[in-house]
Structure formats: C-alpha cells, structure tokens
Amino acid sequence: MAFDGALIGGRYRLGPKLGKGSQGEIFLARDEKTKEEVVVKRLTPRGTWKSFELFEREAKVLSQLRHAGVPRHIATIEEPPGTFNLVMQRAPGENLRDLAARRRLSETELRDILVRCLEILDYLHTRVPAVVHRDIKPSNIVRAPNGTCSLVDFGGVLDAARERGGSTIVGTFGYMAPEQLHGQVIPATDLYALGATIVALAGGVEPEDVPRKGLRMDLDKHLPQLDPAFRAALSAMTDPDPDKRPQRARDVVALLAKLRPVRPERENRALVAPQPTALGPRRLFADIQEPLGTLLRLGVLGFGAGGYLGMLAIRFSLLITVYTIAALSFPARKRVTHVGKEIDSMLAEGQSGFTDMMKAAMARQR
Numbered sequence: 470m471a472f473d474g475a476l477i478g479g480r481y482r483l484g485p486k487l488g489k490g491s492q493g494e495i496f497l498a499r500d501e502k503t504k505e506e507v508v509v510k511r512l513t514p515r516g517t518w519k520s521f522e523l524f525e526r527e528a529k530v531l532s533q534l535r536h537a538g539v540p541r542h543i544a545t546i547e548e549p550p551g552t553f554n555l556v557m558q559r560a561p562g563e564n565l566r567d568l569a570a571r572r573r574l575s576e577t578e579l580r581d582i583l584v585r586c587l588e589i590l591d592y593l594h595t596r597v598p599a600v601v602h603r604d605i606k607p608s609n610i611v612r613a614p615n616g617t618c619s620l621v622d623f624g625g626v627l628d629a630a631r632e633r634g635g636s637t638i639v640g641t642f643g644y645m646a647p648e649q650l651h652g653q654v655i656p657a658t659d660l661y662a663l664g665a666t667i668v669a670l671a672g673g674v675e676p677e678d679v680p681r682k683g684l685r686m687d688l689d690k691h692l693p694q695l696d697p698a699f700r701a702a703l704s705a706m707t708d709p710d711p712d713k714r715p716q717r718a719r720d721v722v723a724l725l726a727k728l729r730p731v732r733p734e735r736e737n738r739a740l741v742a743p744q745p746t747a748l749g750p751r752r753l754f755a756d757i758q759e760p761l762g763t764l765l766r767l768g769v770l771g772f773g774a775g776g777y778l779g780m781l782a783i784r785f786s787l788l789i790t791v792y793t794i795a796a797l798s799f800p801a802r803k804r805v806t807h808v809g810k811e812i813d814s815m816l817a818e819g820q821s822g823f824t825d826m827m828k829a830a831m832a833r834q835r
Contacts, residue, residue: 472499477554478546481509493524493624497559507543510555510624521553527623528555530600538589538619560621562613569607569670576671576695583667584725585618586610590663591718593620594656601627601654605662606644607670627654643669643676647684647709657714660721664706671695671703684709698727766831773827787812 474483474496484497484506493512500507514521531542541558548554565582568574574582586605593600602609603625611619625640640649646661648654665676671692672679680687688695688704695703702724708714715721 470497472497474498476501477509477548477556478544481507481544481546481554481556483509493520493553493555498556506559508540508557508559510557511552512555513552523624524553524555527626530626531555531557531623534593534596534600536589536592537617538585538592539623540619540621560611560613560619562611562617562619564621565607565610565612565666565670567608568612569673573673574670576699579667579671580699580725581616582610582612582618582670583663584722585616586620586663587718587721589618589620590656590659594659594718599656601656602659602662603627603649603654604640604644605659605666606641607666610666646711648711655711655716656718657711657716660706660715660718661708661711664703668692668703668707676707699725770827770831773824777824777827 470484472482472484476482477498480501481498482501484499487495487497487508489495493510496509496511498507498509499505510524510527512520512524528542528545531540532545534542540560543556543558544554546554546556565574590602593602602620602623604622605620609620609622611621613619640662644662644665646658649658665686668679668686668688668691669676676686680690686704686707688700688707692700692703702721705713705715705724706721715724
C-alpha cells in the first residue's frame with residue numbers, strides 16, 4: 470500500500486483515499502514516527518462554514534471520549550492554510566456494509582453486533598451532556614475479526630441532546646428516525662438508526678424498501694425467520710414514535726434478555742468473542758486513580774447540587790415575577806404567562822442537567 474501523499478504536520482503521510490464522510494474526505498495515512506496506520510479526515514470549507522462547524526464539533530467531541538469502540542482523537546492540524554485535518558486512530562476490521570456485501574450475517578452475529586453497539590451507545594448517551602451520533606448505519610460500524618465493534622464517522626455528532634429543534638439535519642435516509650427530519654435529536658434517535666441497521670443487515674435490503682404498516686416497518690412480514698423476541702426488540706427500536714421507543718441502550722438489552730437461545734445449526738462458529746449480556750452502570754472519572762477520582766466526583770456533586778438549587782431559586786423567583794406582572798397587566802396577561810412558562814421550561818431542562826450530573830457523580834461502579 471503506497472503512502473506517497475502530502476506530509477501533514479511533519480508526521481502523518483497521506484495514503485489512499487478511503488472515501489467521503491459526512492464532513493470531508495477520508496484518507497488512510499501513516500504515522501512516520503510510530504509507523505502505525507491512522508485515518509485523516511480533510512476538510513476545505515467552501516461557500517459555507519456550516520461544514521467547518523460540524524468538523525470542529527467532531528474534533529472537540531472525539532477529544533473528550535475514551536472508549537475502545539470510538540476512534541481516539543490524535544491531532545487536529547490546519548495544513549495548508551484553510552485545509553483542516555482531523556487525525557484519528559484507525560478502527561480495526563471491516564465496515565458492516567462491505568462485510569454484508571460478501572456474506573450474509575447470521576442471527577447470532579447480528580445479536581452480538583447489536584449488543585456491542587448498544588454498549589458503545591450507553592457510553593455516549595450517559596455523557597454529560599449526552600453525545601448523540603446521528604448517523605449510525607452499516608458503513609459507520611467497523612467489526613474486527615474477533616467480533617469487537619467500533620462506531621466511526623462522528624461528523625454529525627451532537628453534544629447537546631437537549632436542544633429543542635433548530636439543529637442541522639444530519640443523517641442518512643432510511644436510517645434516520647422521523648424526528649430527525651425536524652432537527653430534533655435524543656438518544657432514542659440513535660437507537661432507531663441502530664435498529665434500522667440490524668434490520669438492513671438481516672434482510673439484505675435498505676430500510677426504505679422494508680414493507681410497512683403505516684409508518685412502522687412490518688418486520689413480521691419482512692423477517693419471519695428471526696427469533697420472535699429478537700424481532701420484537703428491533704420493532705421497538707424502530708418505532709416511529711420516539712416516546713414509544715426504548716429511551717436508553719440498556720432498555721434494549723433488557724428486551725434482548727428475553728431471547729431464547731438460537732438453535733445450534735443457525736449459529737456462526739467463526740464468532741470468537743463471547744457476547745456481552747448486560748451494560749454495567751457508568752461511573753464518572755472511573756478511569757482516574759483514587760483518591761483523585763473521588764475528589765473530582767465530590768467536586769462535580771457539589772457543583773451539580775449548587776446548580777440545581779440555584780435553578781430552583783431562579784424558577785421560584787420567576788414564578789412570583791411573572792404572576793405579579795400578569796396581575797398588573799390584564800390585557801397582556803396570557804402573553805406574559807406564556808413567556809413565563811417557556812422560560813420556566815428552559816430552566817427546568819437546565820435543572821434536569823444538574824440532576825444528571827449528580828447522578829453520574831454518585832453512580833457506583835460494578
């Protein structure tokens with residue numbers, strides 16, 4: 470394999486082009502210092518800076534993540550001027566789109582892939598704030614020969630899941646949850662895309678070609694060969710109503726726990742690694758040595774408690790102010806009350822964020 474392209478940052482030599490991601494072109498490269506292969510995403514903003522904003526967000530979020538199933542951020546380099554390079558760890562293995570093009574994946578493999586990806590999503594969705602990928606599909610999941618999976622291409626990542634609309638529509642048609650068309654994104658949005666990915670791999674067709682009953686995929690008709698409980702879990706994940714979908718990755722794992730063992734003749738004997746069976750609770754700063762980890766958690770707990778009480782005081786003051794103004798301005802009472810409720814709703818979400826922060830600080834590690 471020839472690495473004869475430009476030298477980035479005096480260290481990373483570009484090699485063959487791997488394709489185009491949601492933002493920028495992607496190259497295989499070689500670290501001339503360690504001789505290891507890395508991936509470089511290159512972006513030259515043209516016409517609009519929205520692509521650069523997403524690129525910059527991807528670099529920022531990746532630099533904060535530490536998980537074996539997420540490519541590690543190595544460097545962000547502007548070279549030449551106006552061209553931005555995001556250097557990342559190369560995920561080992563083959564993406565599921567290419568793998569499925571060579572052979573059909575067994576039900577055992579599909580279930581294993583699903584549980585491994587749910588473990589990655591559990592990590593992402595329990596960050597504070599939650600990290601939502603927004604573009605899960607077969608080509609963005611890489612599977613190593615030993616069965617481990619990695620989630621790649623974070624070009625559409627959103628690191629503020631509590632945004633209410635107004636966000637850029639990112640995703641791939643067929644794998645996008647209906648709420649994405651309105652710019653609304655929650656962790657359950659990723660669960661829809663992951664469910665649609667498994668459906669696509671199981672049936673060998675794109676999700677938009679799956680038979681439907683109304684807006685819902687008719688999986689009983691499309692995938693009658695799957696274990697009924699497995700099929701029911703996928704149906705729940707791809708429910709078009711986000712409120713009826715499992716809200717957390719571990720909720721899906723609970724559904725999968727009801728699966729009966731797959732018959733031996735349907736198993737894929739080449740699967741090496743045992744499948745995970747449950748998602749353990751995450752603990753904030755679990756990867757930091759004690760007693761520093763405990764001190765950091767106590768600090769976060771104190772900050773979260775202070776923020777929660779502060780938000781509570783502000784909401785109480787707002788309540789008094791709004792109703793006082795409403796009482797004094799009778800003609801505009803409804804408008805004042807409406808504005809007050811909107812502001813209170815925003816403050817309530819902020820208060821919820823401080824609650825999540827305290828929960829993460831107090832979580833126990835198994």
